[in-house]
Amino acid sequence: MPDLGLEVLWKGKNLYRLLAGLGTACQISLVSAGLSILFGIAVGILMTWKNPVSRAVTRCYLEIVRIMPQLVLLFIVYFGTTRIFGWNLSGELSAVIVFTFWGAAEMGDLVRGALISIPVHQYESAEALGLGELQVYRYIILPQTVRRLIPLSINLITRMIKTTSLVLMIGVVEVLKVAQQIIEANRMSSPNAAFGVYLTVFFLYFLVCWPVSLLAGALEKRWR
Amino acid sequence: MAENILTIEHLTKRFGDQTVLQDVSFTVQEGEVIVIVGPSGCGKSTLLRCINALEEIQGGEIRLRGELVRKDAKKLQEIRQRIGMVFQSYELFPHLTVLDNILLAPVRVQKRPKEEVREEALALLARVGLTEKADSFPRQLSGGQKQRVAIVRALCMHPEIMLFDEVTAALDPEMVREVLDVLLGLADQGKTMLIVTHEMQFARAVADRIIFLDDGGIKEEDPPEQFFEAPKTERAKEFLKSFTYTRKNKGRSPGGKNENIT
Numbered sequence: 428m429p430d431l432g433l434e435v436l437w438k439g440k441n442l443y444r445l446l447a448g449l450g451t452a453c454q455i456s457l458v459s460a461g462l463s464i465l466f467g468i469a470v471g472i473l474m475t476w477k478n479p480v481s482r483a484v485t486r487c488y489l490e491i492v493r494i495m496p497q498l499v500l501l502f503i504v505y506f507g508t509t510r511i512f513g514w515n516l517s518g519e520l521s522a523v524i525v526f527t528f529w530g531a532a533e534m535g536d537l538v539r540g541a542l543i544s545i546p547v548h549q550y551e552s553a554e555a556l557g558l559g560e561l562q563v564y565r566y567i568i569l570p571q572t573v574r575r576l577i578p579l580s581i582n583l584i585t586r587m588i589k590t591t592s593l594v595l596m597i598g599v600v601e602v603l604k605v606a607q608q609i610i611e612a613n614r615m616s617s618p619n620a621a622f623g624v625y626l627t628v629f630f631l632y633f634l635v636c637w638p639v640s641l642l643a644g645a646l647e648k649r650w651r
Numbered sequence: 652m653a654e655n656i657l658t659i660e661h662l663t664k665r666f667g668d669q670t671v672l673q674d675v676s677f678t679v680q681e682g683e684v685i686v687i688v689g690p691s692g693c694g695k696s697t698l699l700r701c702i703n704a705l706e707e708i709q710g711g712e713i714r715l716r717g718e719l720v721r722k723d724a725k726k727l728q729e730i731r732q733r734i735g736m737v738f739q740s741y742e743l744f745p746h747l748t749v750l751d752n753i754l755l756a757p758v759r760v761q762k763r764p765k766e767e768v769r770e771e772a773l774a775l776l777a778r779v780g781l782t783e784k785a786d787s788f789p790r791q792l793s794g795g796q797k798q799r800v801a802i803v804r805a806l807c808m809h810p811e812i813m814l815f816d817e818v819t820a821a822l823d824p825e826m827v828r829e830v831l832d833v834l835l836g837l838a839d840q841g842k843t844m845l846i847v848t849h850e851m852q853f854a855r856a857v858a859d860r861i862i863f864l865d866d867g868g869i870k871e872e873d874p875p876e877q878f879f880e881a882p883k884t885e886r887a888k889e890f891l892k893s894f895t896y897t898r899k900n901k902g903r904s905p906g907g908k909n910e911n912i913t
Contacts, residue, residue: 546742548738548740548742549742549744551705551738551742552736552738552742552744552801553744554705554731555703555705555731555734555735555736555738555805556731556732556755556756556760556804556805556808557728557729557731557732557756557760557761557808558728558755558756558759558760559728559760562759562760566744566755566759567744570746571744571745571746574746650746
């Protein structure tokens with residue numbers, strides 16, 4: 428068997444550091460995903476309004492997020508806004524801001540899709556029973572929307588977890604950064620470590636994303 | 652004399668430039684069963700939707716025991732609770748069980764105690780023969796069963812008047828009867844009902860009065876016997892004719908003998 432350089436994982440606290448890096452990545456994506464869902468619902472409801480202003484604004488927002496690479500957004504927030512406004516943002520916070528900005532737009536579009544897929548008769552029969560506008564949303568529309576939404580949004584969450592690999596560019600020490608550090612430190616003693624360590628990173632991402640995907644599948648089945 | 656529950660005066664409804672209902676006026680008395688018939692597109696369904704303020708109206712007024720029914724009425728929600736509506740496509744809430752579908756509005760809107768409503772709901776379900784479906788989801792029911800649940804859902808609100816909008820139009824023929832039987836039962840109990848239907852036999856059996864709607868206006872208003880036996884207007888005669896089928900040369904030239912074909 429060729430030397431994969433896996434032995435570096437057992438040196439010092441390397442494996443522990445790698446897992447801690449994974450923890451950071453998960454933390455950023457979980458917080459961002461949670462906030463994205465919250466804001467995304469609001470954005471999605473705004474997108475279904477007939478008001479031309481809210482339409483134009485949400486449309487622009489969505490396009491900006493789609494066109495702009497996440498890395499550019501990260502740079503703008505971490506390097507750009509801190510300079511202009513003179514505030515202090517940690518890499519993690521910048522990452523959460525950018526990921527939420529991105530996630531809320533994509534989530535909003537998913538929410539919009541789910542909302543308009545609910546037949547107008549559902550609103551009407553709820554109204555005909557005397558439910559108020561808020562009650563219609565709370566008891567009829569949102570529960571159905573959420574059921575349609577969860578499988579779709581889980582796809583977004585796994586994408587978010589994978590995209591956290593970008594945040595090493597603004598100095599956040601997450602799993603990929605730790606991997607690089609380990610490889611760098613052992614370049615002389617284990618030149619093959621690049622393969623083994625990145626392979627490990629691959630499996631770590633897989634271990635996190637796979638159960639999430641399984642959950643999506645299970646929920647989809649249950650709520651069909 | 653019975654009290655007027657619903658008064659409609661000079662109702663006009665337009666979609667853009669298109670006038671759908673023009674100067675429609677009639678009243679519904681307590682306990683009365685009125686069936687509205689007419690050709691497709693004559694405005695029957697729109698009329699029912701206006702009565703429940705699902706449509707804005709452009710003229711005239713609708714009053715439920717004197718109270719104005721309008722889309723912008725302050726008490727609209729309270730008024731809608733007093734009007735039960737059943738739709739052609741059932742419109743049960745797919746994420747709730749049958750029982751929860753029925754309980755939602757009485758518990759959340761009318762704030763009645765859940766146990767009491769539950770008992771009533773189960774009793775009503777039993778009456779329409781669906782006791783064992785209480786915990787099923789709508790997708791597990793047939794069309795006729797869904798429609799019976801929809802009727803129970805509306806009934807559980809104790810409405811003063813029930814509106815039925817072509818409730819059997821989406822059903823397979825063998826399921827039509829189970830739904831119409833429920834309606835007949837309600838009529839016998841003295842429920843006030845406004846029914847839009849294409850089932851003429853049923854209309855004749857259930858109605859106290861038939862309203863014939865054509866071209867957005869009421870063309871005839873008769874007791875059912877008169878409407879079906881001796882309609883006054885040409886339009887009504889034509890309309891009723893469309894329900895009878897006759898073949899001109901039935902019985903002649905049985906298979907093989909094709910002397911008529913050259």
